[in-house]
Amino acid sequence: MKRTIFWRLLAFLLCALCIYAAAVSVLQGMAPPFDILLPLAATFLACLPLAVLFSRKIAGTVADPIQRITNHLEMIQRGNYNLHIDYPYDDELSPIIGAINQLTQNISHTLEDLTYEKEKAEYILNNMDGGLVLVDAGRRILQHNSAIHKYFDIGDEIVGQAITSLTDNPDILRSVDKAVENQISSVFDVNLMDKSGTVVSVRAIPTQGAWTDSGRSASAILIFTDVTQMRQMERMRSEFVANVSHELKTPITSIKGFAELLDSGVVQDHALVESYLRRIREESERMTNLIEDILRLSSLESGQSQEQRPELVDLREMAEDILYSLTPQISKRNITAQAEGEGCCWAVPDDMRQLLKNIIENAVKYNTDGGSVSVVCDQGDETCSVTVSDTGIGIPMEHQPRIFERFYRVDKGRSKREGGTGLGLSIVKHVAAKYGGQITLTSRPDEGTVIQVRLPVGENPARCRNQEEPS
Incomplete structure (x- = not known):
C-alpha cells in the first residue's frame, strides 16, 4: 500500500510541476512548443529529488496508520483480541481507530463471558448425579457428561460415535428412534445390575437441532437417573404389605372360625369352650403385638419417633x-x-x-x-x-x-x-x-x-x- 501511494503521488507531483513550468514558459515568451522542451526537462530534473522526498513523506504519513489498522484487523481475524492501535498524530483516522479498538474490546469481553458460561454449563453437567447424552439425527453422540461413566463401561471419548458405542440396549435405541423420527418422549427403567449394579430410569426427550445441528434436523437428549434405591424401597414396601396381609390373615381367620363355632351353640363342652376362648385371646394378642411392632418399625424408619428426650x-x-x-x-x-x-x-x-x-x-x-x-x-x-x-x-x-x-x-x-x-x-x-x-x-x-x-x-x-x- 505504501509503495502504491508513493508512486502515484510522485507521478502526480511531477506531472503537475511539468504542466506548471510549461504553462509559465508559454505565457511569458509565447515560444513555440518545441522551444519549451528544454526548460521542461530542466524543471523535471530539478524537481525530481524534491518530489521523491515529498511523496515518500506523504506516503508514509498516510499509509503507515492504514497499514497498522490492516495488520490489527488481520490479527483480530486470527483470534487475537488483546491488541490496541495507537492513535496517529493527525485526527483523520482517529474515529476509525477508536471504533476498531472499542470493537476489539467488546469482542474480548464477549468471549470472556461466553467462555465463563461454557465452563459453568460444563461444570453443572459434569457434577450432575444423572447421566446426560445428546444425540443428533444420525444417532451420533454430540455431547455427554462425566456421570455417564457410572452407568456404562465406555472409553474416555465417544463424541462423534454412534449411540451403539454407548449401549446396545434395544429399549434405549428404540427410544432414540422415536424421539428423532416421531418427536415422542419416552420414560422407562433399564436394569443394569449386571454391568454397573444399578437400575436406571431413562428419559428420551426430542429436541429440534437449532442449537445442536445447525437447525438442519431433529435430535434427542437422553437423561439417565439412578433409581436403584427407590425401586428397592418400592419392592420392599410391596413385600411388606404382602407380608403384613399374610401375617394378619392367619389370626383373623382363626379368631373368626372359633367365634363362629362359639356363636353357633354347637360346642357345649365347657372345657372346649375355654380352649376356644384361650385361642381367641392368643390370636388377638398376636395381632396386637404384630400391629405394635409394625407401628414401631414404621416410626423408626420414618424418623418420627415419639417425643422423648434422651x-x-x-x-x-x-x-x-x-x-x-x-x-x-x-x-x-x-x-x-x-x-x-x-x-x-x-x-x-x-x-x-x-x-x-x-x-x-x-x-x-x-x-x-x-x-x-x-x-x-x-x-x-x-x-x-x-x-x-x-x-x-x-x-x-x-x-x-x-x-x-x-x-x-x-x-x-x-x-x-x-x-x-x-x-x-x-x-x-x-x-x-x-x-x-x-x-x-x-x-x-x-x-x-x-x-x-x-x-x-x-x-x-x-x-x-x-x-x-x-x-
Whole structure:
C-alpha cells in the first residue's frame, strides 16, 4: 500500500510541476512548443529529488496508520483480541481507530463471558448425579457428561460415535428412534445390575437441532437417573404389605372360625369352650403385638419417633429387668440366665428396651431346654456394648445375611408357635442405626448364637463413666 501511494503521488507531483513550468514558459515568451522542451526537462530534473522526498513523506504519513489498522484487523481475524492501535498524530483516522479498538474490546469481553458460561454449563453437567447424552439425527453422540461413566463401561471419548458405542440396549435405541423420527418422549427403567449394579430410569426427550445441528434436523437428549434405591424401597414396601396381609390373615381367620363355632351353640363342652376362648385371646394378642411392632418399625424408619428426650440408660439394669419379665418362660424350660458387666449410654429408654428385649427374647425362645443365656455389658470411653449369648439351635450360615430383614424367619413353624412377629431383629437393626451403632452376629447350628450391639455412649461420656462408680 505504501509503495502504491508513493508512486502515484510522485507521478502526480511531477506531472503537475511539468504542466506548471510549461504553462509559465508559454505565457511569458509565447515560444513555440518545441522551444519549451528544454526548460521542461530542466524543471523535471530539478524537481525530481524534491518530489521523491515529498511523496515518500506523504506516503508514509498516510499509509503507515492504514497499514497498522490492516495488520490489527488481520490479527483480530486470527483470534487475537488483546491488541490496541495507537492513535496517529493527525485526527483523520482517529474515529476509525477508536471504533476498531472499542470493537476489539467488546469482542474480548464477549468471549470472556461466553467462555465463563461454557465452563459453568460444563461444570453443572459434569457434577450432575444423572447421566446426560445428546444425540443428533444420525444417532451420533454430540455431547455427554462425566456421570455417564457410572452407568456404562465406555472409553474416555465417544463424541462423534454412534449411540451403539454407548449401549446396545434395544429399549434405549428404540427410544432414540422415536424421539428423532416421531418427536415422542419416552420414560422407562433399564436394569443394569449386571454391568454397573444399578437400575436406571431413562428419559428420551426430542429436541429440534437449532442449537445442536445447525437447525438442519431433529435430535434427542437422553437423561439417565439412578433409581436403584427407590425401586428397592418400592419392592420392599410391596413385600411388606404382602407380608403384613399374610401375617394378619392367619389370626383373623382363626379368631373368626372359633367365634363362629362359639356363636353357633354347637360346642357345649365347657372345657372346649375355654380352649376356644384361650385361642381367641392368643390370636388377638398376636395381632396386637404384630400391629405394635409394625407401628414401631414404621416410626423408626420414618424418623418420627415419639417425643422423648434422651437420658442416661443403665443397660445392665434394663437387661436384668427384661430377664425378670421372662422368668415364666425361663423357668418352664429350665434355662440359666444372667446379666453381668456395666454399661450405659444416652438414649431414649424405650428404644433401648426394644433393642434389648427383642434380642434377649429370641435368645430364650430359640434356646434348648436346660440351656443358658448370658448378657454381658461392657463400658468404654466412647462406646458401650451389649453381648447376648445363648446355647440354642443356632442359625445356618445361608440364613444369616437376611436374619435382620422384616418378616424373615429361619424356622417359620417354630417362630409362629413361639408367638414371634418376624419383626424383632428388624427393629433391633433400625434402633442401632438410629444411634449410629453396629451389630455383629456369630452363630453355628446346634451350638448357639452371639449377637453384639456396640453403641456410642452419647452426649456425656464422662457422666456415663461416673455412673459406674459407687456412690
